[in-house]
Amino acid sequence: MITANMLSVERTIRELKQKIKNIDLDVLRFLRDNFTIDYYPNDTCIHFNGIAYKNVLLEPQRLKMDFISFVSHAHSDHLPTGGHGSILSSEVTWRFSKRGPLIKDIPDNIELLPAGHVPGATMLYIEDELNVLYTGDFSLHDTSLFMAAEPRKADIVFLDATYGAPDYTFPEREEEKTRLLEAIDYFERVNVLTYTFGKPQEILTYLREHYGKGFEEDVYLSRSIFKKTYIIGDLMRSAGIDVYSFSQNPKRASIMITNRAILDPTRVTITVSGFWRAEGDYHFYLSSHEDYNGLLEFLRKCEPRLIVTLWGPEGSERNLSRDLEIPALSFNELIALLTVLRYPLI
Template sequence: MNSDISVQLRDGIEITLSTGEQIVLDGAKEDLTPVVSHAHGDHIVDGTTEIVASNLTAALTSVRQDHNIKSSSNPAVTLHDAGHIAGSRAIEITDQESEITYLYTGDYSTRDRFYLSGFDPIDADILITETTYGKPEYTFPPTKEVVREINDWLEATMDEVVILFGYALGRAQKLQRILAGSCRNTIYVTDAVADLNDVITSYCDVQFPAKRYSTETTLEEGDALVLPMQTSRLAWIESLIEKHDAITAGFSGWAVDDSFIYRRGLDRGFVLSDHCDYSELVDVVESVDPDQIYTYHGFSEEFATHLATEMGYSAQALKQNQSTLSDF
């Protein structure tokens, strides 16, 4: 690889092209407009006012940060559907001078599900892939099978109030779509989730038939309440569960582990993920067939080792403030 080119993990991922131009992905650097894959909080820095991203990601981030964020472009950057959440994009970068192409996946899923199209891999010389579930034990069942299991549970608990925990942006919307096709009576969401629903429906052909939950709301048997995952341990949520003798469930790829429900204090867990599982990560690598692979997040070391020792790729896990291959 050209010695003038580098890939670094700093505040986000920084790529230095052969021209010296720097591009920062899902992070921040002074005087640079960041390229943002999606609107989850760990991928964008507070106070950002302009991003290279999909219009929907800019709109969702504006709501989450409570100020206007402008969507712009970069001639070196092409955005592709990532299949993670609404508005998410994988990022293709073309170095015009060296003609080297980069593919930064951001968080992604190759599965078509609900209102999302899965990520369709493209050719690239250098692949930078997330590896949240980069170990073989994290292989997920088909989404239709999981949805069927969830619906069976929703029907079996019709004489109960159920509380479903999922990320406010992404999982919460998918849970609402599942609930809309189920036997449950009324679906409720918090204002935080409802505000994101409104943005998504203005950009996508999808509806979320949920009502806003408030402290004045009376939950009845057969009702369902969708809450952000991070609220599950809050005192008022625990009081709400106790008041209604509600049954709780969480939805995540981590539900593969039996310990998931115990760590979260839940009654049920379902393997519903917005990421690639292990086998899908491998499939993407084989489809892209890059000359160099960088892994980050989750089981990055384990996945890079597998790619290098078992599949013959040049692969390295990105580490903070390391860059070219000579630094590894």
């Protein structure tokens, strides 16, 4: 009996076969010969672990002893959750991983590049018969805590397509930053609602620039935000921020930076994110990712022959392929190519 799911799989395979016709044969062969899919078992079944370039796992769920595991940055959805093995990352990202030794001697054909996004975030660049850029999460803006991502020419780009649809267009960053600081000044007592790592530390650099030395005494950080800020205390100090001087009293501090652990209902709540958040009275679009136009700008400078979207809204790869006239696959399509479809089609 043919079910709706079976029809969906069949349709996906037909679409993938059509897309593959537009990809250069040497690119397909390079993927087939150099990339594999890794799994890990538990008591009842096996689970997808990630893809690997030769012996380098790209952001796996679990570390493995016979692989080097690339970890792009310290957000929880990118950190390995188990296993044992060596980690390829920045030293800052490694502080958060709590697993495995940090690789000191990086293979000669591999380079870690700044990714923007959050402190310690890196992209992976591979020089081989074809060159490969794996972005992880990235952004083209920098702060006093991290350097912006810079495009690098690559035949294949594995792309963070979080905002991979034309509707995602952000305001000019410096103007939005100015409006955020003006709102904090105007309302005097505010909750600033955001994530735990990356965004709150970046906001602290804005406050340091705006208010100057000693501003920390009027800022309270929720427990989880303070913990992660403390872990990168050396970077914060280099930006002129004293992690030991933040207010210990949430009622007395004018600015409370929180991730919902503590939210004072008597204050105006300001949300800061690339996605609109309903919890706030006012929202400011300051993202740690690139909007759609930023993705196009980045890819034009990379000049890839194939784009693989790692995550993002459905159809991201079609949007980018259409607007850049470059072949593109979703990550799931790449998985299909590396398993069921690769040998019959090449």
